[in-house]
Amino acid sequence: MSPDSAQGRGRNAGPVAILAGSGQLPIQLVHHLERTGQDCRVLAFRGFVSAELRRRADAKVDLLDLKSIMQRLEEWQPRAVALVGAVRRPGFSALLGAYSLLRNRQEVRDVIARGDDQVLRGAVMLLEERGYKVVGAHELAPGLVVPVSMTGAHAPSPEDQQAVAVGLDLLGSLSAFDIGQAAIVAREHVLAVEGPEGTDRMLGRVSAMRQSLFGFRKHKEGGVLIKAAKRGQDLRVDMPAIGPRTVREAARAGLSGIAVGAGSTLVLDQDKTLALADRLGLFLIAVELPWMDRTDGE
Template identity: 40%
Template sequence: MGRATALIAGRGALPAHLARALAASGVPFVIAQVEGFEMENPDRLPVETFALERLALLFDLLHERGVSRVVLAGAVTRPRLDPERIDPRTALLLPRILPMLGQGDDAALRAVVALIEEEGVEVVGAGAIAPDLLPAPGVLTEAQPGAADARDAVRAAEIVAALGAADLGQGAVVAQGLCLAVETLPGTDAMLAWVADVAGACRPDPKGARGVFFKAPKPGQDRRVDLPAIGPATVEAAARAGLAGIVIEAGGVLVLDRAETVARADALGLFLWVRPPCGSS
């Protein structure tokens, strides 16, 4: 039996995926869900819900359950804290947390990780729990990227690196060398929906390369937290946007429901390319 693990859960399917992996390995675990950011829970797993205004109570839960390892999994946008709900112990932490909330997602996450580690609990990435979520480099689909797609992927990677340096999004859409959209706070689904509705007419050559959606972590990002993820819904959204395929950075993007994701891509004629990071051999 492995080390007792806590999943600090936000929105999306990732927490349930990790819970299944832990259960299959016989590892005891607890799911602590952030209030207001409910995870997808098709297996009806038991969940403890905590409020960020009472963060100290989460630490009590970790110690009560003998937790020595934590994974942050799922989407949590920066919340509005209710001062009236803050308990005295959590109030002592606020001088460290509040300044970070105004500096961007990376700074806020670093602050949370530091507080957890000070409780003597190790913070690990999702890949440590379910390494199969991080596929090896290669094209996973029947459809293959062409030379124009490869050029668009390079351009998109450059754009995402520049966005990440400013602590913005982790994705971009490029077609025929032109950036059609970048990912911002509304997220991937909103970006791809906009491309589907508006940006299709921006391609200079209607018969040329249809474009790619590229996704990667931010440069210098702590890869234990907030790794980007794709899944079957991402493939469907990319298809609605008229794109040729999806390109993700190897080792930096989680693929949820991989078999179904690849099957959907094959059915829709899209490629899914796990591309080595720029500059790697």
């Protein structure tokens, strides 16, 4: 299929194609699109999507089966494509093999040697070159994006505010490395930096560290989860997201609250998430990121 043929057939009238990974975001996005009367097709990545999404999926493919992915899109002629939900990064050689079907091998090698964002951006580039319009979840469902006004019933203490400042500073410093959408900080003490393992596992780590010391969990030992988009992050790929599960895990880790980047973080089930934070005694706030364009996510 050539880019020309792809662009030829009525792209503005087609459905939205969701390339779906794990987590609750894909299904919530599908519900949102359905509620607002927008036609959508779901391409589910085998081994990643939730059971609910698997039932709803129009097609299932392997993450690295780029040929089948491109075939489905060719069939559907979507007006927009969104890459939503998490996928675990495949091994280097598997990625190299898959992308090499479509690209020069050395070029692929250069892209995938870098972090996860670069690999996802490589996927976006491939889609765009074939004439597809790639959008982010935040463009399809702006209601999921955290407004700066979001706040739960509890307020951060001065120590927590200090932790938020240290965390933002840390995440800003890490932006250059394509790692670290999140960190956990108690006062000025960094307890964890998120790697590719994801936020839930990082929270689990802090939970385990604290348990192995005391043998039991005190309700709140303090500390804040700070989660934010990186400097220069393409919000169409791997946009940071939290939901009720994040709040539960943060409580389990003994944290006192959560701060997320305003305008560039998604909150799934915002009402439920806030209610849960309120009930568990955690603060939940949105903070402006010094490195994001203030009008960016509005």
